[in-house]
Amino acid sequence: MFCYQCEQTARTETSAGCASERGHCGKDATTADLQDLLVHATKGIAQYAGRLRALNAPDREADAFILYALFTTLTNVNFNAARFVTLLKEAATLRDAVRARYEAAARAAGQEPQVLATAAATWQPAADQAGLLLQAADVGINAGLEQVGADVTGLRALLLYGLKGVCAYAHHAYVLGEARETVFAGIEHALDFLAQDPADIPALLGESLALGTLNLQVMEMLDAANTGRFGTPQPTAVRLTPVAGKAILVSGHDLGDLQALLEQTKDSGIQIYTHGEMLPAHGYPVLKAYPHLAGNYGGAWQDQQLDFANFPGPVLMTSNCIIEPLPAYRQRIFTTGPVGWPGVRHVENHQFAQVIQAAKALPGFKATEPEQTITVGFGRDAVLGVAGAVIDAVKGGAIKHFYLIGGCDGAAPGRNYYSDFATQAPQDTVVMTLGCAKYRFNRHEFGDIGGIPRLLDIGQCNDAYSAIKIASALAEAFECGVNDLPLSLVISWFEQKAAAVLLTLLALGIRNIRLGPTLPAFLTPNLLGVLVEKFGIQPIGEAQADIRKTLQLEAA
Known part of the structure; x- marks a missing residue:
């Protein structure tokens, strides 16, 4: 196995990536390799599904399978090797069925069907698990590393891992009955692109940002699914x-x-x-x-x-x-x-x-303990419902700065930075949070500024959409760009959903994001240099020092 898709990946002075019999997440090599092969199989499905869609004949079975299959390959989702053997057989059968539908639809439209020669389009599953593992050896994330180099391999990984996050969010929406053809088309396009083993760095960067734009649509779609089914979040x-x-x-x-x-x-x-x-x-x-x-x-x-x-x-x-x-x-x-x-x-x-x-x-709880509470539900409607008071507080100097401290939590050293940052932020600042990183500080008493809570829990990681809408509304009210607001983003990443959200923020042109606790292992020094130059992305430092830097930048 070789895997470096999450923050907990093994790291040494010379390399990074889980490459033993068991990854740090607990995934064994067999499961990891079968997951790589399943990703490969979905590329073939997507290649034919995309061409079928271009003939105005989208295949919903293929759409749903791609979302589900890629979701199962995220960190900390499915560790059952037997399940992946079954999924691989289903993938091959489905790919052949979609190919047949595409060929029939093309001929019906008076076109000669394309013959796809990529490895993903022609792959046939081996008869047993041992044979599948031999096939997986050729399609891992670092396949072709010696030919294309670490930068291209790292960008392919960024695109794939972001795509996994997109599919996870889209799956959440899909099971709630929300689906959009543009989303399926974008996912199929990205998989088709990857199936062709791209090696052009500008093209890979462009596709990554395009995926970030797509993920914004996916998060909006999931927001619509959640609020449509369950109502608008309330404090x-x-x-x-x-x-x-x-x-x-x-x-x-x-x-x-x-x-x-x-x-x-x-x-x-x-x-x-x-x-x-x-x-x-x-x-x-x-x-x-x-x-x-x-x-x-x-x-x-x-x-x-x-x-x-x-x-x-x-x-x-x-x-x-x-x-x-x-x-x-x-x-x-x-x-x-x-x-x-x-x-x-x-x-x-x-x-x-x-x-x-x-x-x-089972016994359940024997007794009722004294009540303790925290407050959630500060989605964009709740925050923007008091936008006037927030704007007045900023103009009057009562609120000096906003911090969005969000993302994933994890067990790796260095994550106390986020609790230190939140609890040490000056009393005239507001902390917005989303994702499970909030658990590091959501029991802290932050108080309020003129009745506006200093801690605003916006929701799950996908509620980055709400945070974006809040920032955009504030920028509009102050007649400036989001990057001109007294707002700093301090993000903790862990897995592939976070990669998708990061690509969305970059696609929106949001700069100077602080990212940690460590940077993704698939970002080579050259790629990091590009992100620093284009977007000002930077690793976290020491909490108090970083707070001072954000406030000095505002004063400047």
């Missing part, structure tokens, strides 16, 4: 301490799974708790209307082994962020959707009867 106090009774813990990102479980547990006496990136669910009116949505339990995804072990009920893991289940809770954790772990029970199609049965059999 809401969320209980952090348990109440007595049977309980189920829901982690991951999928709000549709949470709603289905809430519906199936109505009047059952079972309390439902959120974990990790599910915390923002409490701000949505439709979800918080369920009286048994009791609160949030635990912290960010990397704390799950302790949180899940201490939780006295079953755990439902949705979408992503799973870590190897410990023996203490392995028999009471369930996965659904794209998530998977060998030996863990998997449920599909919102059939949560087993989870509910487990909750009834």
Whole structure:
């Protein structure tokens, strides 16, 4: 295996990348290699699906499979090698079916079908896992490194990893019934481009920024899916301490799974708790209307082994962020959707009867603890609803600066920087946050500025769309560009969704982003130099020093 798609990748003085029998995320070499081969297979599907779409005959089966398949290859999503053997066979069958549909549609339109000769378009799966692993050796992320060099390989990785994030967000929207042909077309185009082993650096950079633009549309689409189904987020106090009774813990990102479980547990006496990136669910009116949505339990995804072990009920893991289940809770954790772990029970199609049965059999919380709360739900509508007061506070000097401190959390050293930055930010500044990085400081008492809370929890990582809309509205109100606002972006990245969001910010021309705790391993010194020159991107430093720099830049 070779993998450097996430922040926790192995690093040495001379190289970076997990290349042993087991990655730092817990993924074994077999699963990692099969995932590389699945990415390769989706390129072939996309090549034919894109040509079929150009004939005004889009293939929804292919669209949905590409989203799901690429989602399963994200960090901390699916670790079940057997599942990937099955997906590879499905991919080959689907690719051949889409090719046949394309050829028929082309002839019906009076055209001669193109004969595609790329490796992805002609690949045929080996008969068994051992044969598939031999095929995977030729299609890993660093395939062709000796021929094209580290810069081209790194840009291919940036495009692919951003594309994985785009597909994950698009899948979240798709399962809620939101889909756009322009999004599917953009995803197919990017996969088709990668299938041709591009080696032109300007073209790769251009495609990466185009993907960032596409991801903005995808995040808008997911925002529409979430608000259309669950209502517009509202500032809401969320209980952090348990109440007595049977309980189920829901982690991951999928709000549709949470709603289905809430519906199936109505009047059952079972309390439902959120974990990790599910915390923002409490701000949505439709979800918080369920009286048994009791609160949030635990912290960010990397704390799950302790949180899940201490939780006295079953755990439902949705979408992503799973870590190897410990023996203490392995028999009471369930996965659904794209998530998977060998030996863990998997449920599909919102059939949560087993989870509910487990909750009834387990003890639940014996007593109600004294109430503690935090407030979530400061989406763009809530913030812009008081835009007048915010603008007056800026003009009057009460608010000197805004910080967006967001992104992924993780266990690597250096992430205390984000809590230090947030808690040490001057009292006349406002901190906006999104993603699970908020758990490092969301219990801190920030106070308010003239009734405006100093800490505004905007939501999940995909709610970067709300942050962008807030920044754009402020720029319009002050008749300036976003880069001219008293606003600094301090981003913690971990995996491929973060890569997609970063590309969106760069595509929008947003400059001087501070990124950490370490820079992506696939960004070579030359590529980093390009990003510094074009966008002013910079690694994080020491929190207090970085705060002073942002305020000095504003004064200048």
